[in-house]
Amino acid sequence: MQENTEGEAHAAKQRLIKKYPNRRLYDTKTSSYITLAEVKQLVMDSEDVVIRDAKTNEELTRSILLQIILEEEAGGAPMFSEAMLANIIRFYGHAMQGFMGTYIEKNVQMFTDLQTQLSGQSQAAAPEAWKQFMSMQPPAMQAMMGNYMEQSQTVLTQMQEQMQKQTEQMLGVFGIKR
Structure with a gap:
């Protein structure tokens, strides 16, 4: 209910x-x-x-x-390169299709969250102060990008672990054990 x-x-x-x-x-x-x-x-x-x-x-x-x-x-300024589009097409019908969609979705969400965080910080500061922050604080920016990359790696690792479990389950159905 x-x-x-x-x-x-x-x-x-x-x-x-x-x-x-x-x-x-x-x-x-x-x-x-x-x-x-x-x-x-x-x-x-x-x-x-x-x-x-x-x-x-x-x-x-x-x-x-x-x-x-x-x-x-x-319309003029494409976001996706031809190579990226070709790679996305290659995942259709592939065993990794579901995993790839989830991986892309989670990465875009993490990037959006990072962008929101940066935007919030920039609105709180005067334009000159924000410009000074960006020029003087590369370690802070590196830390934020590092956090994004770490989260991306975590998502990829989780995806790999899930694939491994599913493979082991599938092989177990056929009586094959690793």
């Missing part, structure tokens, strides 16, 4: 966008049609957005977010 209440509370917080067959997006909160750029702004504003097909109620959030990324990538 508790899970259902939590799920309903989460659904109430989500901003529902309906996609109609004419490819238009309808924001149910504002009762108006919106553009893909406006959906992007909602995401940038940390709104919890869910996009559903108006007829079938099929979840379309991932495909719309991927469409936004595609437009951003084509």
Whole structure:
């Protein structure tokens, strides 16, 4: 019963966008049609957005977010190199696909947390003081980046340990022991 209440509370917080067959997006909160750029702004504003097909109620959030990324990538200053995209493609269908997605997600979250921490520190100081801090305190910056790298290594180690356990379990099913 508790899970259902939590799920309903989460659904109430989500901003529902309906996609109609004419490819238009309808924001149910504002009762108006919106553009893909406006959906992007909602995401940038940390709104919890869910996009559903108006007829079938099929979840379309991932495909719309991927469409936004595609437009951003084509817009001039891409974030992903061709080599990185090729490597991501190579993980589809690979046994490591689930692990890689989790690894990337955790690393992006850690990087976002680091960025938030830096942003918070920069807002607390006057621009000149922040500039002086950045030029005089490379050890502090190195410590923060070192912490990020350490967390990234921890996530990778956890992923490797999980893979090893799953491999041992799978081999155990076949009667093979290491």
